[in-house]
Amino acid sequence: MPDFITLDTLVRNTAQAHPDRIAVIDGERQLRYAEFDALIDRVAAALQRDGVQPTDAISICALSSLEYVATFLGALRAGVAVAPLAPSSTAQDFAAMVKDASAKVLFTDDFAADAMKAAAIDPGIRRVALDGGASGAAFADWIAAADQKPTPLAIDPEWVFNIIYSSGTTGTPKGIVHTHYLRWRQYGQLDPLGYGPDAVTLLSTPLYSNTTLVCFNPTLAGGGTLVLMKKFDAKGFLDLAQKHRVTHAMLVPVQYRRIMALPEFGDYDLSSFVGKFCTSAPFAAELKRDILARWPGGLTEYYGMTEGGGSCALLAHEHPDKLATVGQPMPDHEIRLIDEAGNFVAQGEIGEIVGRSAVMMQGYLNQPQKTAETFWTDKDGNRWVRTGDIGRFDEDGFLTLMDRKKDMIISGGFNIYPSDIEAIASQHPDVLEVAVVGMPSEDWGETPVAFAVPRPGAALDPADLRAWTNAKVGKTQRLSDVTLVETLPRSAIGKVLKRELRDQRLAAAGRD
Incomplete structure (x- = not known):
C-alpha cells in the first residue's frame, strides 16, 4: 500500500494534474475537478469560519447532489467527521442521530426537511439548505467567498472520517465510526477494481449508505467521474448508464432484479461496463446468472459488515459454478x-x-x-x-x-434456516419474491410462515404455494402458512425487514 493520503488530497492532486476532467455529474449540471476542488475549499473555509473544529461532526440529510458531495469532501478537508443520515428515518430516530453525532451543522434539502418536520432538533444547530430551499441558510450564501481558502490541516489517520448509522432493522440505529485510516485502506486499492481516471461510476443508492461509499470513495480517489442519481428507477438507471458510458455501478439485489425485468433491457448499449458490484442483501444465484448472461462487464458480490472485520468477494464472472x-x-x-x-x-x-x-x-x-x-x-x-x-x-x-442468526427458526428443537425454504419457494413460477419468518407456535415453539409477492399478472394461490413448497423441503422445514403481499418491506438499501412482517402478522392475530 502507498503511504497514507487523505481522500480530499487525492481530489486536489487530480484537480492540479487534470483540471478539466469531469468530477461529478448531477443531471444537467457538472463540475470539473478544478471547480470541484475549489468548492471543497469554500466549504472547508466556511466550516472553519463558523467555529467547527477538527474532530467535530456535521450531519447531512438530503438527496444526492453536487452540493452534497462537495460538503462531504469539504468537511473531510477541515478534519470534520461526516454523519450522513437517511431521510427515510423516523422523526424520533433522526433527532436521536443528530444528537448522538453532536452535529455542529445540519445540511438538508426540502425533500429531507419535509420528512423531518416533526423531529425535535436542537434549535441552536445551524442549518444549511443544500438546494437553497426553506430548510436553512442557502448553501450558495453560506459557503465562503470564491477567493477564500481554508487553513491547511494535517489529518490524523485515526480521526473520524464518517459515522454511518445502521439501518435500524434491529432497533434504534447505532453510529458506526470509521476512521480516515480505515477508508484509506479501502480506497488505496484501486487497480484490481478498475477505479482509475477512466472510471465513470453511477451512484443510484443514497450517500448515507456504506454500500454507496464503497464505490464513491475509490472513484474520487482514482480521479474518475461520479454520476449521481437522486432516486432510483430501473429505466432511468439504464438511460444514465448509456448516456454517460458508465463503467462501474454498485446496486443492491432488488435493483438488479428490477433492471433485468425490464422488457427493453436488451435495447440498451451497456458495453462500456467494466465492473458491477452488489452487497447489503441476499443475491440469488439465478439473478447473478441472468446478469452474467445479458449484461457486459464483470460482476462482483461483496459480503461483509459496515462495522468491518473480514469481507468476502465473489467474482461471479470467474466462478460461475459458485453463484x-x-x-x-x-x-x-x-x-x-x-x-x-x-x-x-x-x-x-x-x-x-x-x-x-x-x-x-x-x-x-x-x-x-x-x-x-x-x-x-x-x-x-x-x-x-x-x-x-x-x-x-x-x-x-x-x-x-x-x-442471520436472529432469523434462524427453532422448531421442535430443530434449527431451520429461512433462506433454505426461500430458495425453494422462490422457484415457483408464479412467485416474484418470498420471505420466510418464524412465528410463535404452541406445538413447536416456532413455525415457518412465508410472505410471497406474486409475479405481475399471476394468479398465485397461497395454499398451492404452501403445498408445492412443502413437497420439496424437509419435514421440519414445512411451511405452516403462506400470506400474499404486494411488496416486501425493505430498508433503503434493499434489506427485507422481517421484523415488520412478523409484527404485522402478530398484530393481525391480535397478539402483543
Missing part, C-alpha cells in the same frame, strides 16, 4: 466460523461468521456496551467482528450464507 456462495475471503481478510461456545468449527460445518482485518470500525459511537458485544476475542487475544450471520465453507473455501 450460490458469497465467495472467498478477500486478501488480508480472515473469516472463520464459531459455535455457540466460541470454538472454531471444522471446514464443512455450520457456524457464526466472524472476521478480522485492518478494516475494522473504531466502535459504535457513545455505545461501549454494544461495541463490546460486537467484538469477540479468541484465546490468542485476536479481536474479531461478530456478524450475527450463519454460514458454511465448502471444500474450495467459498462461503455460503445460511441466514
Whole structure:
C-alpha cells in the first residue's frame, strides 16, 4: 500500500494534474475537478469560519447532489467527521442521530426537511439548505467567498472520517465510526477494481449508505467521474448508464432484479461496463446468472459488515459454478466460523461468521456496551467482528450464507434456516419474491410462515404455494402458512425487514 493520503488530497492532486476532467455529474449540471476542488475549499473555509473544529461532526440529510458531495469532501478537508443520515428515518430516530453525532451543522434539502418536520432538533444547530430551499441558510450564501481558502490541516489517520448509522432493522440505529485510516485502506486499492481516471461510476443508492461509499470513495480517489442519481428507477438507471458510458455501478439485489425485468433491457448499449458490484442483501444465484448472461462487464458480490472485520468477494464472472456462495475471503481478510461456545468449527460445518482485518470500525459511537458485544476475542487475544450471520465453507473455501442468526427458526428443537425454504419457494413460477419468518407456535415453539409477492399478472394461490413448497423441503422445514403481499418491506438499501412482517402478522392475530 502507498503511504497514507487523505481522500480530499487525492481530489486536489487530480484537480492540479487534470483540471478539466469531469468530477461529478448531477443531471444537467457538472463540475470539473478544478471547480470541484475549489468548492471543497469554500466549504472547508466556511466550516472553519463558523467555529467547527477538527474532530467535530456535521450531519447531512438530503438527496444526492453536487452540493452534497462537495460538503462531504469539504468537511473531510477541515478534519470534520461526516454523519450522513437517511431521510427515510423516523422523526424520533433522526433527532436521536443528530444528537448522538453532536452535529455542529445540519445540511438538508426540502425533500429531507419535509420528512423531518416533526423531529425535535436542537434549535441552536445551524442549518444549511443544500438546494437553497426553506430548510436553512442557502448553501450558495453560506459557503465562503470564491477567493477564500481554508487553513491547511494535517489529518490524523485515526480521526473520524464518517459515522454511518445502521439501518435500524434491529432497533434504534447505532453510529458506526470509521476512521480516515480505515477508508484509506479501502480506497488505496484501486487497480484490481478498475477505479482509475477512466472510471465513470453511477451512484443510484443514497450517500448515507456504506454500500454507496464503497464505490464513491475509490472513484474520487482514482480521479474518475461520479454520476449521481437522486432516486432510483430501473429505466432511468439504464438511460444514465448509456448516456454517460458508465463503467462501474454498485446496486443492491432488488435493483438488479428490477433492471433485468425490464422488457427493453436488451435495447440498451451497456458495453462500456467494466465492473458491477452488489452487497447489503441476499443475491440469488439465478439473478447473478441472468446478469452474467445479458449484461457486459464483470460482476462482483461483496459480503461483509459496515462495522468491518473480514469481507468476502465473489467474482461471479470467474466462478460461475459458485453463484450460490458469497465467495472467498478477500486478501488480508480472515473469516472463520464459531459455535455457540466460541470454538472454531471444522471446514464443512455450520457456524457464526466472524472476521478480522485492518478494516475494522473504531466502535459504535457513545455505545461501549454494544461495541463490546460486537467484538469477540479468541484465546490468542485476536479481536474479531461478530456478524450475527450463519454460514458454511465448502471444500474450495467459498462461503455460503445460511441466514442471520436472529432469523434462524427453532422448531421442535430443530434449527431451520429461512433462506433454505426461500430458495425453494422462490422457484415457483408464479412467485416474484418470498420471505420466510418464524412465528410463535404452541406445538413447536416456532413455525415457518412465508410472505410471497406474486409475479405481475399471476394468479398465485397461497395454499398451492404452501403445498408445492412443502413437497420439496424437509419435514421440519414445512411451511405452516403462506400470506400474499404486494411488496416486501425493505430498508433503503434493499434489506427485507422481517421484523415488520412478523409484527404485522402478530398484530393481525391480535397478539402483543
